[in-house]
Amino acid sequence: MEKQITVTINGEAKTLNVEPRLLLVHLIRENLNMTGTHIGCDTSSCGACTVLMDGKAVKSCTVLAVQADGKSVTTVEGLATGNNLHPIQEAFKENHALHCGFCTPGMMMRAVELLDKNNNPTEEEIRWGISGNLCRCTGYNNIVRAIQYAGAKMRGDKLPSTDPVFV
Amino acid sequence: MIPAPFDYSTPATLKEALTLLQQLGDDAKILAGGHSLIPMMKLRLASPAHLIDINKIPGLSYIKEEGGYLKIGAMTREVDLEESEIIRKKFPIFIDASKLIADPQVRNLGTVGGNIAHGDAANDQPAIMLALRAEVVITSLEGERVVPIDEFFFGFYTTAVQQGEILTEIRIPTPSKGTGSAYHKMERKAGDYAIAGAAVQVSLDGKGTCTQIGIGLTNVNATPMRAFRSEEALKGKKLSADLIEQAAQLAAEDCNPSDDLRGSADYKRTIVKALTKRMIHKAAERAVNS
Numbered sequence: 001m002e003k004q005i006t007v008t009i010n011g012e013a014k015t016l017n018v019e020p021r022l023l024l025v026h027l028i029r030e031n032l033n034m035t036g037t038h039i040g041c042d043t044s045s046c047g048a049c050t051v052l053m054d055g056k057a058v059k060s061c062t063v064l065a066v067q068a069d070g071k072s073v074t075t076v077e078g079l080a081t082g083n084n085l086h087p088i089q090e091a092f093k094e095n096h097a098l099h100c101g102f103c104t105p106g107m108m109m110r111a112v113e114l115l116d117k118n119n120n121p122t123e124e125e126i127r128w129g130i131s132g133n134l135c136r137c138t139g140y141n142n143i144v145r146a147i148q149y150a151g152a153k154m155r156g157d158k159l160p161s162t163d164p165v166f167v
Numbered sequence: 168m169i170p171a172p173f174d175y176s177t178p179a180t181l182k183e184a185l186t187l188l189q190q191l192g193d194d195a196k197i198l199a200g201g202h203s204l205i206p207m208m209k210l211r212l213a214s215p216a217h218l219i220d221i222n223k224i225p226g227l228s229y230i231k232e233e234g235g236y237l238k239i240g241a242m243t244r245e246v247d248l249e250e251s252e253i254i255r256k257k258f259p260i261f262i263d264a265s266k267l268i269a270d271p272q273v274r275n276l277g278t279v280g281g282n283i284a285h286g287d288a289a290n291d292q293p294a295i296m297l298a299l300r301a302e303v304v305i306t307s308l309e310g311e312r313v314v315p316i317d318e319f320f321f322g323f324y325t326t327a328v329q330q331g332e333i334l335t336e337i338r339i340p341t342p343s344k345g346t347g348s349a350y351h352k353m354e355r356k357a358g359d360y361a362i363a364g365a366a367v368q369v370s371l372d373g374k375g376t377c378t379q380i381g382i383g384l385t386n387v388n389a390t391p392m393r394a395f396r397s398e399e400a401l402k403g404k405k406l407s408a409d410l411i412e413q414a415a416q417l418a419a420e421d422c423n424p425s426d427d428l429r430g431s432a433d434y435k436r437t438i439v440k441a442l443t444k445r446m447i448h449k450a451a452e453r454a455v456n457s
Binding site: 001003019020021022023026042043044045047050056057058059062063064066067069110113114128129131132133 | 168169170171172173174175177198201202205206208209218220222246266269270271272273275276357358
């Protein structure tokens, strides 16, 4: 039996009738046609489907759409304001923090929550902080640098160098 | 992967949830954080006809000290433990564990009650609760009953929670002065289940004699396991490196790991010995410095 739910997606309230078994990620991608949120492993391991639900990063492949009833959901499409990129988006761009880009939306949504709690995390805190997000292009170094860069930007500090580092 | 169809309710009170649970019987499952149940439903390992979502019931999420206990509401998220001042100051074992339980996104939704009620020996909180000698509060329409953690785990995915009942609180006796605790698990990668894990809480008197000890093991038995002989080997004795080595050896002998993708049983026994030894040392160090 379908349930009526109201979910605020990127600031816009949407009322829909959904089957209880519909997953949040399918609601976002298929019912709302927002395909920025990716499905990777479909088993809550890879983090590609990460979105914010009431400000908390969650894996939307393991949340039912009905559980988001009355809640506010932010996807990667909700990060930029008009043509102005969110600091995390700018940071990923400036630091070459993506290669194929598949993990990027989930990685950025988790980074947003991480920086929201602590905008000056250590490298270790960042690495633990993104331990639920897999990048298979082995791009972690630049992702960590991008999160540090976004933190500096959000704090209003001097931005770290974006020169490539060879290790 | 999509779960089989089911009906879904969001009761507003515990009484409403318990009434529904009694009416629906075995057809219903409680939905807490959903991070064990929803994956199982997607894989069709579980196909409940009805989900009772208890997330909208107020008053089930708290961490408080009261009447000689630390009380943790069943719907307390793993992340809440991680960020709690009381936990940071007095129960470092949960901080050890918090980094190792799944990953940040899962900890944002996964609950402490669910972690235990799932009855999976691979979960981390059960071994910790064994070490801390917790008690579990189970509520039904008839009222509450309190079950010691040693009588809680019946078997694989089976616990003392019976039809018509909901796990509502976990109580941990306030440790005496001079108590320390520690947890670690070996995992292949962040977010994986334990190859093996060891949880230890130890109380020392002024002379370094062990007055109380709890040792729980993760994922090396059909149920979360207390290392009885290891505890007995240490209780009432002055801790020494030799004695701790012996206690760790007993844990390795008494556990019942199986060969699987995470390693052979022999390998896991070796890990159990190493982790038990290290965690006793770490807990004792914390007890001295407490």
